[in-house]
Structure formats: structure tokens, C-alpha cells
Amino acid sequence: HTSGAAVSSKEYEPFAHQNENLSVDWDNLGFNLMPADYMYMMKCTEGESFTQGHLDRYGSIELSPAACVLNYGQGLFEGTKAFRGENGRLFLFRPEQNAVRMQIGADRMCMPAPSTEQFVDAVKEIALANHRWIPPTRKGSLYIRPLLIGSGPILGVAPAPEYTFLIYASPVGNYFKEGMAPLSLYVEDEYHRASPGGAGCVKAITNYSPVLKAQARAKSIGFSDVLYLDSSSKTIIEEASSSNFFIVKDNVISTPAPNGTFLEGITRKSIIEIARDLGYQVDERSVRVDELDHADEVFCTGTAAGVAAVGSITFRGKRFDYKVDGRLVSQRLYSTLVGIQRGVVQDKWKWLVRI
Numbered sequence: 001h002t003s004g005a006a007v008s009s010k011e012y013e014p015f016a017h018q019n020e021n022l023s024v025d026w027d028n029l030g031f032n033l034m035p036a037d038y039m040y041m042m043k044c045t046e047g048e049s050f051t052q053g054h055l056d057r058y059g060s061i062e063l064s065p066a067a068c069v070l071n072y073g074q075g076l077f078e079g080t081k082a083f084r085g086e087n088g089r090l091f092l093f094r095p096e097q098n099a100v101r102m103q104i105g106a107d108r109m110c111m112p113a114p115s116t117e118q119f120v121d122a123v124k125e126i127a128l129a130n131h132r133w134i135p136p137t138r139k140g141s142l143y144i145r146p147l148l149i150g151s152g153p154i155l156g157v158a159p160a161p162e163y164t165f166l167i168y169a170s171p172v173g174n175y176f177k178e179g180m181a182p183l184s185l186y187v188e189d190e191y192h193r194a195s196p197g198g199a200g201c202v203k204a205i206t207n208y209s210p211v212l213k214a215q216a217r218a219k220s221i222g223f224s225d226v227l228y229l230d231s232s233s234k235t236i237i238e239e240a241s242s243s244n245f246f247i248v249k250d251n252v253i254s255t256p257a258p259n260g261t262f263l264e265g266i267t268r269k270s271i272i273e274i275a276r277d278l279g280y281q282v283d284e285r286s287v288r289v290d291e292l293d294h295a296d297e298v299f300c301t302g303t304a305a306g307v308a309a310v311g312s313i314t315f316r317g318k319r320f321d322y323k324v325d326g327r328l329v330s331q332r333l334y335s336t337l338v339g340i341q342r343g344v345v346q347d348k349w350k351w352l353v354r355i
């Protein structure tokens with residue numbers, strides 16, 4: 001049940017390329033919730049598959065106090081974006097990758113997942129229904145947030161008897177308040193995000209709140225975000241709070257090799273492919289914290305974060321600074337990625353889904 005009445009997909013007018021009737025300050029979008037008109041809902045009971053979803057007006061949802069997601073955190077989220085290209089056309093970027101990642105996560109969290117087709121169709125439907133919220137070209141994107149939750153009530157620790165797949169959306173600009181300015185990161189070595197055998201490599205909702213304390217502490221002393229280390233040796237870099245980590249030394253790009261404890265971003269994957277295609281050597285390997293000392297460039301990638309340059313990293317009281325001018329590698333990768341997303345750089349991998 002939702003507070004809004006269900007609407008049919010006929011009620012909106014797709015393919016209008018205007019942001020009519022919205023008084024949004026498109027030049028100053030940050031990463032703040034500004035809910036778009038419609039959300040998508042689909043439910044199924046345990047042991048069955050998702051069948052038919054529908055659009056609703058955005059609004060509160062009703063949950064039992066005993067919902068598994070509220071009591072035991074059985075839930076996953078995803079993040080993907082819809083863009084307005086230079087020619088006014090509307091695009092999604094690799095939404096099937098989010099669908100597959102949700103299926104892998106759902107298996108880890110004992111939940112049924114929508115099929116890739118159901119997921120992608122629902123994301124398309126949400127983007128089209130909310131098309132007037134897709135920012136003007138070059139002003140940002142519509143951030144699309146799919147959720148899969150154990151919504152049914154249960155008292156003992158066990159999978160929920162009912163599941164809800166829902167999607168809402170919000171126009172966004174830069175994720176970090178720094179905008180495009182370089183980030184200052186703080187390496188956290190007390191609190192950890194994930195450990196071997198945990199759920200760090202899937203987008204479980206439970207991965208994000210245990211590190212709010214570390215993030216709040218770092219922000220209170222002026223840092224943009226936190227960089228997490230592996231929980232056993234505290235010598236290997238894993239990821240930042242909401243993005244993956246890359247380091248450049250002598251034109252060789254390195255990024256942590258997936259080891260089950262950090263999330264493999266779709267932007268991470270895309271940047272690796274773009275970099276190799278541009279002729280860079282990209283190594284997926286263990287990146288040690290002591291390598292921070294002599295890196296040429298550092299950057300983070302994420303759907304929300306984009307490609308964010310890092311200006312400094314502080315570890316145990318020592319601060320490492322990175323050159324901010326002539327960030328040749330990250331700038332080149334970033335402009336290729338956004339060029340593809342705006343439809344002005346050839347999409348040789350067919351990552352764009354036109355809607």
C-alpha cells in the first residue's frame with residue numbers, strides 16, 4: 001500500500017524533452033533528495049517470482065513493524081542514472097549491470113530478485129514517467145534508486161515471507177559538496193566497512209550505516225570522505241564510503257582487485273575498460289596504503305560520485321598531497337565517460353540505452 005493512487009503508464013507523456021513546470025535551480029543541484037513524481041512498486045511472496053509491477057505517485061510506503069528489513073536489515077539498493085544527451089535524447093547507462101548485481105546480492109541475502117528484463121523495464125518506466133525531472137543537458141542527471149527489501153513480517157531470524165522491489169528517483173548534480181574540486185580523504189583504521197565472508201561485495205543496506213560514525217568524525221575535522229582498509233591487516237586499501245579507489249603511478253593505473261569485501265562499481269568497470277581502450281595499463285591488484293606516499297594521481301569513481309579527483313589523503317597523522325593541475329589521466333577518463341553518457345563520444349561498447 002502506498003499513500004498515492006496507482007497510475008497507469010498512459011498517464012504521462014513520454015519523449016517530451018523539456019523540464020516544463022518545475023522550479024528547480026538546475027545550476028545548483030547537489031546530491032539531495034528532491035523526489036520525482038512517480039515511484040515503482042512490485043511485490044512477491046517468498047518462494048515465488050516477481051510478476052507485475054506498477055507506478056505509484058511518490059509517497060510513503062506502509063510496512064509492518066516486524067518487517068524483516070526493519071528488524072534484520074534484509075535489503076539491497078542500487079544506483080543508476082538517466083541523462084539528457086547533447087541532442088536532447090534521453091539515455092540510461094548500463095542498467096542491466098545493476099540488474100545483475102542486484103540478482104547476485106539477492107542470492108547472498110536470501111531474497112528473490114527481479115529478472116534483468118523486469119529490472120531494466122522498470123528503470124525505463126521510472127525514467128520516462130519522471131522525464132521532466134531529468135536535468136537539462138550538462139546540468140546533472142536523474143539518480144534512480146532501486147531497492148529490494150524483505151518487507152514481510154517475521155519475528156525470528158529468517159528470510160521474510162514477502163519482498164518488495166521499489167524504485168524512486170531524484171535529480172542530482174555533484175555528489176560531494178566540493179563539486180568538481182579535489183577531495184581530501186581520511187584513511188580510517190579503527191572502524192571497518194566489511195570483512196572476509198561478509199556482504200561487503202554486494203550492495204546490502206547493512207554495509208552503509210556501520211561506517212557513518214567514521215564518516216561523521218572525518219567530516220567534522222574537515223575531510224570530504226573516508227577511505228577504508230582491509231579489516232585484518234589494515235594495510236590494503238578497499239574503497240571510500242560511496243566510491244571505488246584508483247591510483248596512478250608513472251601512467252600505470254591501479255585499483256583494488258575484487259576480493260569479496262568491497263563493492264565492484266559499474267563506473268569502476270567502465271573506467272577500467274575506457275582506460276585500457278585509451279592505451280593505459282590497468283592493474284587490478286592489492287593496493288597498499290604505503291603506496292599513497294608516491295602516487296602521481298588518485299581518484300575515486302562511482303555512479304553517484306562520477307570520477308572524483310583526490311587532492312590529499314591523510315593516514316595516521318601524515319598527509320599526502322597529489323598534484324591537482326594537469327591531472328591528465330583522471331581528466332581524460334572522466335571526459336570520455338561523460339562524453340559517452342552525453343552521446344558525443346562514440347559508444348563503442350553499446351552502454352547507452354536510449355529511452
Ligand code: COI
Binds near residue numbers: 080241243302304
Ligand atoms: C552510487 O554511486 O550510486 C551509490 O550507490 C553510492 C551511494 C552510497 C550514494
